[in-house]
Amino acid sequence: MPARYARVVVDSRLPQLDRLFEYRVPPGMEGVGPGVRVRVPLRGDRLATGWVVEVADARAWEGEVADIEQVVSAVPVLQPEVWALARAVADRAAGGAADVLRVAIPGRQARVEKQWLAGERAALPTLPELPESAAVLPGLVADRRRVAMECAGGVVEVAGGAEAGEDGPQWIGRWAVALAALVRQALERGEQAIVVVPDHRDQRQLRLALATAVGAERVVELDARQKNPERYRGFLRCLEGEPLAIIGPRSAVYAPAARLGLLVVWEDGDPLLAEPLSPWVHARDAALVRQAQTGCALVIAGHARSSDAERLVELGFLEHERVGAHRRRVLPTALADDGRRVPAAAFRAASEALAERPVLVQVARPGHAPGLRCGDCGTRARCAACGGPLGRRSRGAAPSCRLCGRLAAGWQCPSCHGTALTEVGRGSTRIAEELGRAFPGVPVVVADGDHERLRVDGRPRLVIATRGAEPIADGGYGAVILLDGDTLLAREGLRVGEEAVRQWATATALAADGATIVLAGVAGIAVTALTGDTTVPFAKAELAERRALRFPPAVRTASVVGHPDAVAEALEALGEVEHLDVLGPVPAEGARDGDLERAIARFAYADGARVAGIARGRVLAEATRPRKPSAPARLRIRFDDPEPFEGL
Numbered sequence: 211m212p213a214r215y216a217r218v219v220v221d222s223r224l225p226q227l228d229r230l231f232e233y234r235v236p237p238g239m240e241g242v243g244p245g246v247r248v249r250v251p252l253r254g255d256r257l258a259t260g261w262v263v264e265v266a267d268a269r270a271w272e273g274e275v276a277d278i279e280q281v282v283s284a285v286p287v288l289q290p291e292v293w294a295l296a297r298a299v300a301d302r303a304a305g306g307a308a309d310v311l312r313v314a315i316p317g318r319q320a321r322v323e324k325q326w327l328a329g330e331r332a333a334l335p336t337l338p339e340l341p342e343s344a345a346v347l348p349g350l351v352a353d354r355r356r357v358a359m360e361c362a363g364g365v366v367e368v369a370g371g372a373e374a375g376e377d378g379p380q381w382i383g384r385w386a387v388a389l390a391a392l393v394r395q396a397l398e399r400g401e402q403a404i405v406v407v408p409d410h411r412d413q414r415q416l417r418l419a420l421a422t423a424v425g426a427e428r429v430v431e432l433d434a435r436q437k438n439p440e441r442y443r444g445f446l447r448c449l450e451g452e453p454l455a456i457i458g459p460r461s462a463v464y465a466p467a468a469r470l471g472l473l474v475v476w477e478d479g480d481p482l483l484a485e486p487l488s489p490w491v492h493a494r495d496a497a498l499v500r501q502a503q504t505g506c507a508l509v510i511a512g513h514a515r516s517s518d519a520e521r522l523v524e525l526g527f528l529e530h531e532r533v534g535a536h537r538r539r540v541l542p543t544a545l546a547d548d549g550r551r552v553p554a555a556a557f558r559a560a561s562e563a564l565a566e567r568p569v570l571v572q573v574a575r576p577g578h579a580p581g582l583r584c585g586d587c588g589t590r591a592r593c594a595a596c597g598g599p600l601g602r603r604s605r606g607a608a609p610s611c612r613l614c615g616r617l618a619a620g621w622q623c624p625s626c627h628g629t630a631l632t633e634v635g636r637g638s639t640r641i642a643e644e645l646g647r648a649f650p651g652v653p654v655v656v657a658d659g660d661h662e663r664l665r666v667d668g669r670p671r672l673v674i675a676t677r678g679a680e681p682i683a684d685g686g687y688g689a690v691i692l693l694d695g696d697t698l699l700a701r702e703g704l705r706v707g708e709e710a711v712r713q714w715a716t717a718t719a720l721a722a723d724g725a726t727i728v729l730a731g732v733a734g735i736a737v738t739a740l741t742g743d744t745t746v747p748f749a750k751a752e753l754a755e756r757r758a759l760r761f762p763p764a765v766r767t768a769s770v771v772g773h774p775d776a777v778a779e780a781l782e783a784l785g786e787v788e789h790l791d792v793l794g795p796v797p798a799e800g801a802r803d804g805d806l807e808r809a810i811a812r813f814a815y816a817d818g819a820r821v822a823g824i825a826r827g828r829v830l831a832e833a834t835r836p837r838k839p840s841a842p843a844r845l846r847i848r849f850d851d852p853e854p855f856e857g858l
Contacts, residue, residue, distance in 0.1 A: 212267055213234055213235070213237075213267075214234075214235040214242070214265055214266070214267055215232055215233065215234055215235065215265070215266050215267070215268070215269050215270070215275065216232070216233050216234075216235055216242055216248070216262045216264070216265050216278060217230040217231070217232050217233075217262070217263050217264050217265075217266070217270070218230065218231050218232075218233055218248060218250055218260040218261065218262055218263065218278075219231075219260055219261050219263055219288075219293075219307055219308060219311070220250065220252070220258045220259075220260040220308065221258060221259045221260055221261075221308050221311070221312065222258060222306075222308055223306065223308070223309065223488070224833065225306060225826070225829050225830050225833045226830060226833055226834055227252075227306075227308075228300070228306040228307060228308065230263055231250065231260070232269065232270055232271040232275055233248075233250050233275060233276055233277060233278045234275045234276070234277050234278070235265070235277075235278055236277045236278065239278065239281065240281070240284075241281045241284035242262060242265060242278060242281055243262065243265060243284075243286060244262055244263060244264055244265060244286060244288075244290065245261065245262060245285075245286025245287055245288040245289060245290075245293075246261070246262050246281060246282075246283060246284055246285065246286055246287070246288075247259060247260075247261060247281075247282035247283045247285075247287060247318065248260055248261070248262055248278050248279075248280065248281055248282060249278070249279040249280040249282055250276070250278055250279055251276050251277075251279055257279055259282065261287070261288040261293075261311065261315075262288070263288070263293055282318065283318055283320075283323060284327075285323055285326075285327070285446070285449070286449070287315050287318075287445075287449070287466075288311065288315065289449070289466040289468060290468075291466065291467070291468055291470070291503070291504065292311075292314055292315075292464055292465075292466050293307075293311075294503055295310075295314075295464060295496070295499060295500050295503060296310035296311050296314060296464065298499050298503065299489070299491050299495070299496050299499050300489055301819070301822060301823075301826075302491070302495070302499065302818060302819070302822060302849070303489035303490065303491050303822065303849045303850070304489065304768075304821075304822040304823075304825040304826040304829065304847055304849060305488055305489020305490075305491075305826075306488070306489065309487065309488050309489055310464065310489065310491070313461050313464060313485065313487065314461065314464030314465075315445070316432075316438070316441050316442050316445050317438060317442070318442070319438055319439045319442040319443075321439070322439045322442050322443050322446070323442070323446070326443070326446045331450060334425075334427055334428060334452055334453070335425055335427055337394065337397060337398065337424055337425065337428075338422070338423070338424070338425050340391065340394055340423055346388075346391045346392070346395070347359070347388075347391075347392060347531060347533070350392055350395060350472075350507055350509070351392065351395040351396045351399060351401070351471050351472050351507045352395070352399070353507075354505055354506065354507050355507055355508075355529060356501065356507070356508045356509075356527060356528050356529065357507075357508070357509045357510070357511075357528060357529050357530075357531045358510050358511075358515065358519045358520070358522065358523050358528040358529065358530055358531070359388075359509050359510070359511035359512075359531045359532070359533060360511070360512065360513070360514075360515055360530075360531070360532045360533070360744060360745065360746065361383075361384065361385035361388055361511055361512065361513055361533050361534060361719075362384060362532070362533060362534035362535050362536040362719075363383070363384065363385075363513060363536040363538075363715070363718055363719025363720070363721065364383070364384045364534070364536045364686060364719065364721070364722070364723055365381045365382060365383055365384065365682060365683070365684075365685070365686045365720060365722070366381070366382065366383075366384050366387055367379045367380070367381050367684075368380055368381075368382055368387070368418055368419055368421075368422045369421070369422045380418050380665075381665070381682055381683070381684045381685065381686075382415040382418050382419055382682065383415055383682070383719060383720070384533075384534050384536075384719075385415075385476070385511070385513065385533075385719070386412075386415040386416045386418070386419035387419050387423075388511075388533045388534065389405060389416060389419070389474055389476065389509075389511065390416070390419035390420045390422070390423035390424070390455075391423060392472060392474065392507075392509060393405065393420060393423065393424060393455045393472060393474075394423045394424055395471075395472070396453070396471035396472040396507070397424050397428060397453040397454075397455065399453075399471055400453050400469070401453060401469045401470065401471025401472070401506075402448075402451075402452075402453060402454050402455075402456065402467040402468075402469050402470050402471060402472075403454075403455050403456065403470075403471060403472040403473070403474070404456045404457075404462060404463065404465055404467055404470065404472070404473050404474070405455065405456070405457045405462075405474040405476065406457075406458065406459065406460060406462050406463050406473075406474065406475045406476065406483070406493050406497065407457065407458070407459060407476045407477070408459065408460075408476070408477050408480035408482040408483055409459065409480075409482055409678075410433065410435055410459075411664060411678075412476060412477070413431065413433065413457055413458065413459070414664060415682070416457050416476075417429060417431065417457065420455050420457070424455055428452075428453065428454050428455055429454070429455045429457065430444045430447050430448060430454050430455065430456045430457070431444055431457055431458055432444050432445060432448075432456060432457075432458035432461065432462045432465055433458045433459060433462075434459070434461070445465070445466070448465050448466045448467060449466055451468055451469060453469075454467075459482070459483075460482070460483045460484075460485055460492075460493040463475070463493045463496045463497050463500065464496065470500070470504050470506045471506055471507065472506060472507045472509070473497050473500060473501055473504075473506050473507070473508050473509070474508075474509040474510075474511060475493055475494050475497050475509070475510050475511070476511055476512060477511075477512040477513070477712070477716070478492075478493070478494040478510050478512060478516050478518060478519060479512060479514065479516035479517075479518070479519075479705075479708060479709070479712050480712070481709075481852075484852065488848075489848075489849070490848055490849070490850070490851070492850065494510060494518060494519075495850070497510075508528075510522070510528065512712070512715075513712070513715040513716055513718075513719050513745075514708075514711050514712040514715040514716075514739070514745040514748075514749075515744075515745050515746050515748075515749040516708065516712070516749065517705075517708055517749050517752045517753045517756060517763055518763045519749070520746070520749040520750060520752075520753050521753055521763050521764070524750075524753070530746070532744065536718075536719070536721075536723065537723045537724050538718060538721050538723070538724065538725050538726070538727050539724075539725070539726045539727065540718075540727040540729060540740055540741040541555050541559070541726060541727065541728045541729070542729045542732060542733070542737040542740075542741065543555050543556070543728060543729065543730050543731070552641075552644075552645070552648075552691070552693065552730070553728065553730050553731075555728055556691045556693075556728040556730060557648070559689040559691065559726040559728050560649070560672070560689055560691060561649075562688075562689070562726070563670075563687070563688025563689035563725065563726065564649065564652055564670045564671075564672075564688070565670065566670065566688060567668060567670060567683070567685065567686070567687060567688030567689075567722060567725075568666055568668065568669065568670060568671045568672070568673055568683045568687055568688065569670075569671075569672055569673065569687060569688055569689045569690075569691065570673050570675060570680055570683070570687040570689070570690045570691070570717065570720060570721070571641065571645065571672060571673065571674045571675070571690075571691045571693060572675055572676070572677060572680060572690070572691070572692045572693060572694075572713075572714075572717045573636070573637070573638050573641050573674060573675070573676055573677075573693050573694055574676070574677065574693070574694035574697045574698055575635065575636075575637045575638070575676065575694075576603075576637050576638045576639075576658035576659050576660060576676050577601050577602060577603045577604070577612075577637035577638065577639060577640075577658075577660075578601075578602045578603060578604045578605050578607065578633075578637050578639045578640045579601055579602040579633035579634065579635060579636070579637060579640060580599075580601050580612070580634070580635040580636075580637045581599055581600075581601055581633075581634035581635050582599075582600045582601060582602065582609055582631045582632065582633060582634060583631070583632045583634050584623040584625065584626065584628050584630070584631065584632070585628060585630030585631055585632045586623065586626050586628035586630060587623060587625050587626040587628065588632075589623055589624070589625045589626070591609065591618070591621060591623070591631060593611035593613065593614060593616060593618060594618065594621075595611070595614060595616050596611060596613055596614045596616075598611045598612055598613030598614060599611070599612050599613070600612070600618050600621065600631075601637070602633065603639070603660070604639055605639070605640070605643065609621060609631060635697075638656050638657075638658045638674050638675070638676055639656055639674075641674055641693070642654045642656050642672070642674040645672055645674065646672070649672060652670065652671060652672055653669075653670075653671040653672070654671065654672045654674065655671055655672070655673045655674070655681075656674050656675075657673060657674070657675040657676070657679045657680065657681050658675065658676040658679050659676065659679065662679065663675075663679075663681040664681055664682065665681050665682040665683070665684070666681050666682075666683050666684070667683075667684050668683060668684035668685040670688075673687075677698075677713045677717070678713065678716075680716070680717050680720055682720060683720060685722055686720060686721055686722025686723070686725065687720055687721045687722060687725060688721075688722060688725055688726075689721070689725055689726045689727070689728070690717055690718050690720065690721045690725060690726075690727045690728070691727075691728045691730065692714055692717060692718075692727070692728065692729045692730060693730050693731075694730075694731070695710070695714075695729055695730055695731045695732035695736075696730075696731035696732060697731075698710045698713075699732060699736060702856070703855065703856045704756075704761060704762070704852075704855035704856070705852075705855075707735070707736050707748075707752065708748075708749075708752055710736055711736055711739045711740065711745055711748055714729065714740050715739075715740065715745060718740065727740070735748060735751060736748070760791075760812055761855065762850065762852075762855065765812045765813060765814060765815075766812070766813055766814070766815055766818055766821075766849065766850060767810055767811065767812050767813075767849070767850060767851065767854075768784075768810070768811045768813075768821060768825060768847055768848065768849045768850075768851070769808060769809075769810055769811075769847070769848045769851040769853070769854055770784075770795075770808065770809045770810070770811060770825075770845070770846075770847050771798055771806065771807070771808045771845075771846045771847075771848075772806065772807070772832070772843070772844050772845035772846055773805065773806070773807075773844040773845070774795070774805075774807045775844075776828075776832050776844040776845040777795050777807045777808075777809055777845070778795075779828065780825070780828040780845060780847065781795070781809055781811070783824050783827070783828055784811050784821060784824055784825070786824070787813060787817050787820055787821055787824070788817075789813065789814060789817070790811055790812065790813040790817065790821065791811075791812050791813075792809050792810065792811050792812075793809065793810040793812070794807070794808060794809035794810060795807040795808060795809035796808060796809070808854070810851075810854050818849075822849065825847040825849075828845060828847070829845055829846070829847055832844045832845040
């Protein structure tokens with residue numbers, strides 16, 4: 211039998227191992243094929259896990275070739291389209307393909323895998339009849355269009371399903387119904403669809419909408435919140451090639467789908483869609499790469515237009531679409547002269563709405579008192595262990611750190627040695643107490659990180675929620691009061707205004723048609739974004755300002771962090787790129803005695819591939835330099851890094 215050779219990508223974080231290694235398939239070893247997991251030798255007796263990318267009868271490497279040690283699993287978990295995507299995404303960000311595959315492919319569950327291999331594939335039921343209320347973009351999937359979709363708010367009722375023990379109808383956002391209708395188009399053509407959402411709250415709404423539009427049997431969820439066997443079982447279903455709706459958070463963009471007809475990214479401006487691990491690729495950018503490779507329909511949708519999506523529209527890459535209509539009355543108000551936290555207009559709107567419906571009050575911070583100061587000298591109270599700010603979770607509770615959670619009983623001011631603490635600001639529980647006294651007899655519900663609520667019924671009540679934790683109300687809220695707008699906009703950062711508009715638009719989308727929206731303590735262009743019919747003018751203005759300043763997303767950036775010598779050499783190499791300019795270098799945050807510097811390289815999107823190639827070369831050169839095993843890497847380059855712009 212002639213020898214066969216497998217080319218393997220090794221699961222390693224080392225940049226010098228980011229390439230295909232060739233191994234001989236030992237005689238008699240079965241199950242070695244593209245996509246399977248294997249164990250292969252590295253140096254000496256070290257073994258590493260990897261994935262077979264291709265198998266050939268001829269050798270490509272002239273040197274010594276080792277044998278594959280073991281076939282871990284004969285299931286081809288690395289599909290060709292996922293490998294192509296991982297390689298392209300990693301190259302775009304000057305990172306390693308194995309880092310992307312680690313996110314894309316869940317850990318093996320042997321028992322689940324054995325059941326899947328032995329199981330018979332039951333035929334999927336026919337698609338259910340689509341409700342007339344579903345919003346559809348005609349021909350989107352068939353024409354392979356690329357769309358920036360702005361979804362009007364409001365909630366609708368869908369058919370019941372097993373949801374927390376309830377079998378009755380459920381209320382969800384109109385956006386979920388609209389996206390479910392688009393998914394239905396893809397599945398009708400025998401194709402697959404992937405929908406990427408920021409968190410489990412959006413995922414729940416989408417799951418309910420899809421259960422009505424395509425049937426629960428055709429919905430696969432891929433989510434790190436799932437138990438490992440459940441997630442792996444869903445991943446294996448995607449390998450079957452059936453017309454399925456695949457939904458999940460940012461990692462779902464890498465789901466195996468050989469016949470991908472539709473790819474949707476919901477609320478691409480949400481920070482949760484930015485990957486926190488190397489190579490730090492945003493789900494929107496991965497979706498753009500995948501669309502270019504597959505030619506599928508691409509939808510970037512949200513209640514508010516992001517500046518990144520607006521750039522793609524102005525380039526002609528995406529088409530603008532607006533779906534649905536949402537009638538509401540927006541009342542922007544300045545803070546009351548008497549210092550009241552809740553303006554009089556908000557009290558009137560809440561009083562009128564509480565006669566029939568619940569009222570949503572969005573606040574900036576959880577807990578009772580978000581901040582504490584020394585009662586004698588006014589110094590900000592901070593944790594003695596980590597330096598984080600102290601606050602109180604509830605009235606009378608001991609102060610605790612908002613970062614590490616450590617209690618700070620017996621706190622003493624480092625400036626004046628005083629022990630008295632003064633509360634600063636109002637959190638969700640404190641505002642709930644105040645509004646409870648203002649509206650006696652009205653039930654008050656708190657929804658924040660410590661009190662999760664996914665939905666409330668349609669009876670009159672006050673719902674005090676932090677941003678992103680607002681529950682769905684049956685029938686929609688009769689009024690939405692957006693507090694702490696001044697606090698939200700007072701933060702420093704390049705995307706503060708854009709993020710505020712997105713969070714306000716998300717909250718107002720939960721209101722019933724004709725509801726009153728009160729925006730407290732805000733003026734300027736951010737108000738016009740909410741009071742108008744569309745947020746597109748605001749996104750255009752944001753993008754125009756970024757172009758004038760050469761800030762993202764008008765240009766791409768790469769942060770270069772490391773030892774001063776390594777940073778200087780990297781910047782010298784990057785200087786070969788025309789029109790690339792550099793901000794810095796400056797001492798990096800946390801640097802001691804100038805041992806760490808950071809610079810920011812700005813360049814055009816067209817130069818991205820060249821810049822990434824040079825950057826990868828410098829990282830590889832630094833990684834292969836002799837150094838102590840415990841010494842940190844001398845150079846790190848991160849593309850599209852938002853951190854340097856958060857304090858602008």
